[in-house]
Amino acid sequence: MADLTRRQFIIASTLAAGFALAAHPILAEVITTDTKGLVAGEVKIPVKDGEIPAYRAMPAKGNKFPIVLVIQEIFGVHEHIQDVCRRFAKLGYLAIAPEMFVRQGDVSKLTDVQEIISKVVSKVPDAQVMSDLDATVAWAQKSSKGNINKLGITGFCWGGRVTWLYSVHNPKVKAGVAWYGRLVGESNSLTPQYPVDIAAKLKVPVLGLYGGSDNGIPVATVEQMREALKAGNSGSEIIVYPDTPHAFFADYRPSYRQEQAQDGWKRLKAWFKEHGVA
Template identity: 80%
Template sequence: MKDLTRRKFIIVSSLAAGFALAVRPISAQVITTDSKGLMAGEVKIPIADGEIPAYRAMPATGENFPTVLVIQEIFGVHEHIQDICRRFAKLGYLAIAPEMFARQGDVSQMSDIQEIVSKVVSKVPDSQVMSDLDATVKWAAQSSKGNTKELGITGFCWGGRITWLYAAHNPSVNAGVAWYGRLVGESTALTPKYPIDIAPNLTVPVLGLYGGSDDLIPNDTVEQMRKALKAGSSNSEIILYPDTPHGFLADYRPTYRQEQAEDAWNKMLAWFQKYGVA
């Protein structure tokens, strides 16, 4: 009976296959990374009320891999996020993307973005996300050959905001890289803080990668964040790419900008190396 009670909280028991419905049709320029030489696929992360699915990729041989948490967009851990994990694994990392919306619903089968936000994303508490990421770090160290003394985190859009917040929540993170995550917002019971609120006291170095033509994240909020970071001592930085839209790394969507995406990816890897995630 106890197991049944626990399982009822876990709505999404497995990851999406392919791309989320809401992002189709997929762009012809989509990047596909194979799993040759890798151990890649779905795993289960034990949490307080059961388990959540996650995508894990790492080299097929070796151990003690530097570990990167990969945090999803609002579309869940669909093919794009899984591919990013494989890209990291090809470079010698253990990359793991836990499904952050597992209790709230399966966004991969929703075709309308507003439905995703109203029915699922808006109901996900930050406290739940922080706890699940803590559980993922623990699992990586105990069950997946991860070296969590070399721990990084990166996230996209919704996951970009979470990257800033988790870097504040867990000072054991070596470095973070936030891709176009919202910086300023209204405090609610489920989302009490935004990156701007934690910036002055942040100790983990976070690199923010943002687009100057992002219609979801105004440039003035980026400048507010830069000012707040300067009041602290985390050595965090923000790069703002001119004339670049939201989602510029998302090669499966029309927002993809190859030049900026490749530059930002290389800057992320250099940031991780600089701060001991390598």
């Protein structure tokens, strides 16, 4: 999509409906949050090279809502991420999830996780992500009743890593909650840094929520991040749930663990309240 004209880019950019194909079959206990009392749906965010789609949910009444950026997993801004936005809106937040992969491809139509990673996710530059999130924050403030002085961020899997990085990038962020985001990795031109590389200069308090049985994020790397955080003064913390897999918050997948997911959500709400987001 990189060679599309600005007009084509805008026309081609829409959010997926339902769940990403690679995420099927969907569990029967999937959580569904209604839109009663909310304004919820797709919006367009102006960015440097056109517009990107995003899902926005907020209370139907009121203004100057605290803003929460909700950062997607590798499956994009599909139904689960949209539902998380509605859960935040029910709590009084303006929650917005910009589609971070739209220039590189539509992951919702791909059926294989490795194909999603190799064809799309691995080609997304961190610099593009940071710029798009800056644009999303600006839009939320100017066009969607958001209070820039109460800005939080949370993300899952791929978005968990982004949560750590954006909390360094934007000093306006009051607090972040990173759900099982990768902490250590090989640097390259597109992804030059990982959370462990920026831990010492982090000033924003980030709560990391990780699974002790996550096959993709060894506990040793979590301990490495904990040690790196000690060199700074952000007040960040990491919780590790024993015998818990990756994606334990994803209520539509077999990896879902209700007890840990509910505990993590409770901790998130308290963290945002403690650090001035709520």
